Amino acid sequence: MIPFAYSRPGGMAEAVEAVTDDPGAAFLAGGTNLVDHMKLGLASPTCLVDVREVVDDGVEELPGGGAWIGAGTTNSELAAHPLIRRRYPLLSSALLAGASGQLRNMATTGGNLLQRTRCVYFQDVTTPCNKREPGSGCSALEGYGRDNAVLGASEQCVATHPSDMAVAMLTLDAKVRVLGQSGERRVPLADFHRLPGAEPERDTVLEHGELITGVELPPPPEGARSAYRKVRERASYAFALVSVAALVRVRGGRIEDARISFGGVAHAPWRARRAEEVLRGRPVTEMAFRVAAETEFTEARPGRDNAFKVPLAINTCAAVLRSLTGVNG
Known part of the structure; x- marks a missing residue:
């Protein structure tokens, strides 16, 4: 038995102070990721600060048509x-593609954004892992690599981010609201998760003691259609080999706006800025879809076991865009 303290603060400011003052403390909400890590020996917090009762747990419509979560x-x-299903069906679809019904009943929005990689070497404390123990090495570079990243990786880490929800929120231009001892700040989700670089142990830009209080979604573009597609080893309860979240608006036979994000291909949810730029203003054709997707992966660096991810991502992206625009493949 590994001892730890447990605290139930009276408010968010008290929770932030409790964790900030204790380098070994951690926030606890649904616990679907953290508790697993404690069981595996990946995390050993000195104190769990339970924030489930102090952070907001609802959805509200914002002035102008956005949403607060x-x-x-x-x-x-x-x-x-109802608001999410009606206005942001992309997000609802992504959430329902993740985990199981029992886990979705416990997992929270803030915790989902903070969940850590499911890389088999990160979860195995008997193997070297720079994310778990900086400087120890990356076992995945020469080991089992089917699930590894193909974009944005480094020699320090080739792990992928597991969230479905975050991929959809990235496409929707979400902002994360964070509370720390210095006050509140809003972080665009595009800037929230980090690529590994030389510090793979840092998943996000949060400082110790900063608490996610909610997520803001701007109103979706008028007339846009969106979809989420997840490719995995089995039909349910599996993490994505590749996933695609896309939002497209077409006018006069041309793509007026396009937003695309990928999951399963990088250390963070990956916004396909190059593909989006290629698509804007182009005629709605299968060729345009494929050229855009291929452009996004021109700098992909797959390993020995995961080269299949590049054509899989390209084909999945093209299929999603076809479904949104009515183009026959």
């Missing part, structure tokens, strides 16, 4: 909320 909102509640 409290960090304590469960994945099940968020996926089923």
